[in-house]
Amino acid sequence: MPQPAPNEMIAAAIRRERAKSGLSLSALAEAAGLAKSTLSQLESGRGNPSIETLWAIATALGVPFSFLFETPTPDVTLVRADEGHGVGSDHAAYHATLLAPCPPGLRRDIYRVELAPGTPRRSEPHPPGTVEHCLLVAGEARIGPAGAEEILHPGDYYRYPADMSHVYEALAPATRLVMVMESRG
Amino acid sequence: MPQPAPNEMIAAAIRRERAKSGLSLSALAEAAGLAKSTLSQLESGRGNPSIETLWAIATALGVPFSFLFETPTPDVTLVRADEGHGVGSDHAAYHATLLAPCPPGLRRDIYRVELAPGTPRRSEPHPPGTVEHCLLVAGEARIGPAGAEEILHPGDYYRYPADMSHVYEALAPATRLVMVMESRG
DNA sequence: GAACAGTGTTCATTATGACGAACATACGGC
DNA sequence: GCCGTATGTTCGTCATAATGAACACTGTTC
Numbered sequence: 001m002p003q004p005a006p007n008e009m010i011a012a013a014i015r016r017e018r019a020k021s022g023l024s025l026s027a028l029a030e031a032a033g034l035a036k037s038t039l040s041q042l043e044s045g046r047g048n049p050s051i052e053t054l055w056a057i058a059t060a061l062g063v064p065f066s067f068l069f070e071t072p073t074p075d076v077t078l079v080r081a082d083e084g085h086g087v088g089s090d091h092a093a094y095h096a097t098l099l100a101p102c103p104p105g106l107r108r109d110i111y112r113v114e115l116a117p118g119t120p121r122r123s124e125p126h127p128p129g130t131v132e133h134c135l136l137v138a139g140e141a142r143i144g145p146a147g148a149e150e151i152l153h154p155g156d157y158y159r160y161p162a163d164m165s166h167v168y169e170a171l172a173p174a175t176r177l178v179m180v181m182e183s184r185g
Numbered sequence: 186m187p188q189p190a191p192n193e194m195i196a197a198a199i200r201r202e203r204a205k206s207g208l209s210l211s212a213l214a215e216a217a218g219l220a221k222s223t224l225s226q227l228e229s230g231r232g233n234p235s236i237e238t239l240w241a242i243a244t245a246l247g248v249p250f251s252f253l254f255e256t257p258t259p260d261v262t263l264v265r266a267d268e269g270h271g272v273g274s275d276h277a278a279y280h281a282t283l284l285a286p287c288p289p290g291l292r293r294d295i296y297r298v299e300l301a302p303g304t305p306r307r308s309e310p311h312p313p314g315t316v317e318h319c320l321l322v323a324g325e326a327r328i329g330p331a332g333a334e335e336i337l338h339p340g341d342y343y344r345y346p347a348d349m350s351h352v353y354e355a356l357a358p359a360t361r362l363v364m365v366m367e368s369r370g
Numbered sequence: 371g372a373a374c375a376g377t378g379t380t381c382a383t384t385a386t387g388a389c390g391a392a393c394a395t396a397c398g399g400c
Numbered sequence: 401g402c403c404g405t406a407t408g409t410t411c412g413t414c415a416t417a418a419t420g421a422a423c424a425c426t427g428t429t430c
Contacts, residue, residue: 006240006250020313025408035389040408048235048387050417055191064368065191108293110318110365112342128205133295135363137322157297178320178363180295210378220419225378233417235387 010054011045017061018043032060108182113168115141115177120169125162131182132162139175143168152177195239196230202246203228217245293367298353300326300362305354310347316367317347324360328353337362 018028025043029036033056041047042057058065115121120142134143136152143158144150145166150158160166162181203213210228214221218241226232227242234242243250300306305327319328321337328343329335330351335343345351347366 006236010236024406026406036408037390037410038388040410041387044409048237050233050235050387051191051195051239052233053388054236108367110320110342112320112340135295135297137361137363155297157295176322178322180293180365182293209376211376221378222380222420223418225380226417229379235417238418 007042007048008045010049011043011047014039014057015043017063021061023061028057028060032056108180111179111181113177113179115139115168115170115175117170117173117175120167122165122167123162125164125166126181127183128163129183130162131159132166133157133159133180133182135178137176137178139170139172141168141170141172141175141177143177192227192233193230195234196228196232199224199242200228202248206246208246213242213245217241293365296364296366298362298364300324300353300355300360302355302358302360305352307350307352308347310349310351311366312368313348314368315347316344317351318342318344318365318367320363322361322363324355324357326353326355326357326360326362328362 018025021028023031025039026036029039032039034053038047038049038053039057042049042053055065134152135157136143136154138154140154141152142149143152143166145160145162145164148160149167149169150156151171152158203210206213208216210224211221214224217224219238223232223234223238224242227234227238240250319337320342321328321339323339325339326337327334328337328351330345330347330349333345334352334354335341336356337343
């Protein structure tokens with residue numbers, strides 16, 4: 001995660017969110033139960049607020065607390081079925097396309113995965129806290145963390161911790177699935 | 186987002202992360218350039234740290250700043266194709282299943298959507314900053330924000346801002362897709 | 371068991387963030 | 401022009417977060 005100094009990050013975030021909400025500085029101050037001088041200082045970059053203060057601001061603005069670390073919404077992206085950058089795989093029987101790389105401020109990747117029957121693909125543990133969401137789209141597969149694999153049929157959804165060793169094994173030809181890999185950070 | 190009082194949230198987060206890193210309280214204090222008494226107080230729930238303090242802790246622990254709002258990794262969840270809580274829809278031609286409700290600290294929902302041809306389903310704008318990721322699984326559909334709809338075929342992926350009016354229209358029977366709705370907060 | 375190296379805790383002092391009144395503007399009546 | 405009401409700013413005061421030394425506790429070593 002990029003670190004442009006916490007206070008400036010906060011300053012920008014508050015300015016941005018307040019502008020978006022259309023509230024005036026005084027109005028927000030009252031809504032949050034803070035002194036407007038406090039807000040003024042924070043928005044101008046000098047200041048090192050406490051979480052209680054930030055919490056009050058976030059709730060008054062009606063935004064989740066994590067708005068501090070987020071980045072303006074990206075624009076649209078379209079990846080056609082035959083496009084997309086394949087994710088490296090020595091396994092010919094496994095082909096994943098990274099559809100939505102993790103943007104700054106978020107911790108998740110979205111993949112389109114194709115799997116052919118054969119040797120199960122074994123994935124090493126991802127960083128601690130990583131979770132995978134698998135939705136089987138076609139075919140049949142045995143997926144999950146070692147010891148808790150499940151047989152999935154089309155439409156089945158399975159979520160499991162991916163910070164431990166886990167497997168993907170196609171049980172039918174042309175098995176396809178959508179995977180959301182979520183990192184807690 | 187559920188609000189279990191900011192300070193307790195922080196307290197739990199610091200305790201959890203420090204335990205995970207294996208650092209002692211004194212060691213972390215030194216690494217972060219803080220007094221260990223400060224950490225002790227924070228971990229015990231009393232205290233209202235400033236972001237600079239939190240920042241120092243986060244970087245010393247080597248975790249992204251957003252670790253504060255995250256929740257311990259959940260366990261596995263399995264939703265079979267015929268299970269899952271359908272999301273309310275007056276539209277008979279539209280059926281969505283919420284597979285992975287947004288856990289505290291995150292801002293995304295994962296849906297399995299089934300769509301039948303007929304009147305396009307028009308969705309009102311979601312909260313500002315919301316983004317939708319659609320991966321078409323079967324059939325054919327016209328999807329996207331008003332004015333930027335795209336015809337999707339199986340395998341196609343489309344991401345677009347959902348904080349504006351947008352449509353889902355099936356162009357073939359039994360159209361299915363996976364949608365990740367992401368709120369920036 | 372005395373000396374030591376760890377753990378995390380408590381408690382005065384001090385640095386500083388939050389407050390609120392006073393301030394500088396800007397705009398709109400009348 | 402002179403008010404009334406917005407905007408966001410600055411500054412002295414007070415509450416409080418952060419400090420560091422002293423503390424209680426555990427386990428090891430000799």
